[in-house]
Amino acid sequence: MVSEDRSSPVVCVNLWYDVGSRHEPAGQTGFAHLFEHLMFEGSVHVTKTEHMRLVQGNGGSLNATTNPDRTNYFETMPSEHLELALWLEADRMGGLVPALTQETLDNQREVVKNERRQRYENVPYGDAWLRLLELLYPPGHPYHHATIGSMEDLNAASLDTFKAFHQQYYAPNNCVLTVAGDAGKDEVFALAAKYFGALAPVAGIPPAPSSHLAGPAKTPARETVTAAVPAPRIYLSHRTHPFGTAGYDAITVLATILGNGRGSRLYQRLADGKRIAQPDYIGSYGVDLAHAPAPLIITATAKDGVDVAELEEGLAEVVASLVTEPVTEEELSRAKALLTTAWWRSLSTVGGRADTLGRYATQFGDPATVAYRLPQWLAVTADDVTTAAAYALKPESRVTLTYLPEGEE
Template identity: 40%
Template sequence: MRRLLTVLVLAVPLAVAAQAPAVTVDVDRFQLDNGLDVILHRDASVPTVTVNTWYHVGSGREAPGRTGFAHLFEHLMFEGSGHVPEGAIDTWLEEAGGGANGSTTRDRTNYTTDAATNGLELALYLDADRMASLLDAMSPESVDGQRDVVKNERRQSYENRPYGLAFSVLGQTLYPASHPYHWPTIGSMDDLSAASYDDVVDFFRTYYTPNNASVVVAGDIDLDETRALVQKWYGSIPSGPEPPLQPIATPTLDREHRLVLEDAVQLPRLYLAWHAPAAYAPADAAMQALAGVLAGGKNSRLYRRLVYELEIAQDVSAFQDGDLHSGTFYVVATARPGHTLDEIEAVIAEELAAVRSEAPDGRELARVVNGVEASFLDGLETVDGFRGKADQLNAYLFFTGTPDFFEEDLGRFRALSPRDLTDAAMTFLTDRRVALSIVPEGAAELALTGSETAVPLF
């Protein structure tokens, strides 16, 4: 009887998933003559609108010696444009009940402009004007000003933040110097200092063009009226050159790299990193689910053993980070006082060996998939910001070529079997990895046994 009840409990999530209605988001997609991809989505549940623009350029489009440009433009794009004075973007949007923000990754730069419904044309105007005439307002002085802001941000977020250099070291070790994921998105201090004004202008003219961008307009909109407004404000912007082709070899590691970095920290922390699938590639969903089984919440395997039972770690996390050309899988754990990273690594090794040799049980997978689905549906409740539908539509278009990929995305997780997670672990979580120990200054002996001093930072 107990076995039967277990079978019935495990069957419930599958039955619910089978009966759940398909997740669809109605979109009106078209392309302007200048190559700009446009996606409209009406959601009148709240009287707000958002204009979400993706430029298909991030730090991965930069070149050695010329890094940090994409992130620099994330800042410059808020400084004003040909017909928008410096500081007016924030002032005008606040008066319209909205605001603006932006972010940069290895693969793209996005901008979101939000407003009350009656601020739609203002949001479109502001976004289109910086695409059309940013260079008219840009000067060597404005570039130098934002260059200094970015340098200060790098100091705050990297050099002066505890453990802040971890992902820079991991990236430059996982990827060779010729690979565009080798350097951090924020760029290096030397490259930011060395960049000339003409270098920055050339970068803008190459990548910040309508034919290298996509715009999502979502919210409480009239589709016909919005289509006309998009044509009005973006239609006359000339196309730019086709961005150069970017042949990128698949990165590999031939062995484990054990590195140690001394930092102004109190407790040692271990970072394990492996090459993993790109975003939306086969096994990307399996690796995301595996991260949840290993360290997703207090019932996960690593949290239960490291933090709760053995009490040798302060915290532990695992996550799959898929980019356009590749991905990285991370396990990160901080030692408790009196315990070592060798202790922690031994337990992680045991749990990875266990998941490679035997598939997780159905209950573990159901817990993770249910959490993914809950978070997924929560994201459908809003259109603005970086977790709303507008940004997700742009992400799906960029990574899959299909803006309404919602049902297919969720289906990747609903279709997973426990064996898929074991297969993914056997394929990707091998001995070829980077093991980085960050330890207090002067305490290199607290690193994993056999660690070497980290290479000079990019």
């Protein structure tokens, strides 16, 4: 896909591979993400460390991310280096395996273990997402385990597994290539044909394990963690609808009304109002997962001296109010205005635009569907929000994760 925009002399090359941690079998958690690291360590015509050096050494910014759904790779370059970026991406799509070594795997395994320590283990509340996934999705479900994986599985990762992983999933027929910015479509299509055109598709790529779930949970789940945290904190979470559905559009608007900004219900009623929650740490947001009902996460941290039970009761009341007190026109228009700004901000860089197009092409089969998202948010009614709340936010489908400071249990 090409999205031409000549306003800055920069171009983004973005690849969405339709493989994420949802594809990982038991015993191989964290492999999709560790593999993402290996993609920066050289390929047939690119020596170890050369990938980074060629991108940054030509003025570019680059990164990659892995989530439950997919893995994306992207670099934004001064536009005279478009061809270089495409060559680098083709070389690691078609020629990674011969360059993979045990030494590289061992090194990146340690890097990823340090990433796990830095992001999840060494920070207060850092493991909340890991715990929420296990409570939200049943054992064996592709979203049950977190993308970062377990230390045990990472330690057991073998080189052959990664070679097979690449051969299975890193194929042109499992990838969407998007170029946005200072380049025309004829030029990009010709270059794409030159560098990717001869790469062989892989037949019979296995689908991810079944992720069907019939909506919200039927029974509540609860976990209380006593840890080195500075204040009690609660996460409430519900499975809602998959990203990309009308139901999830209503949840997106709902999350903004409920917990985005100082004008949101949570802020107005618990940070202001009752003053039982810390104003800097209250909010709600959806996690945009597309292959099963996606989570809505609602969180608040107790102010000094506030009992955690009082905070939970306050949260439950505000969540229940979405059904019992209809959303006002003012709340609805506030949420839509914030979503509109956020939408345009997300598309204001060539990187943001390329990634969004890649997402819609990968997940919905047609990049043009990107044009529907904002209008669909803007079409959500107060009734839609109430209906979404009544369907997804019932107490009996709720996950409640509570952190208590050590010595206060």
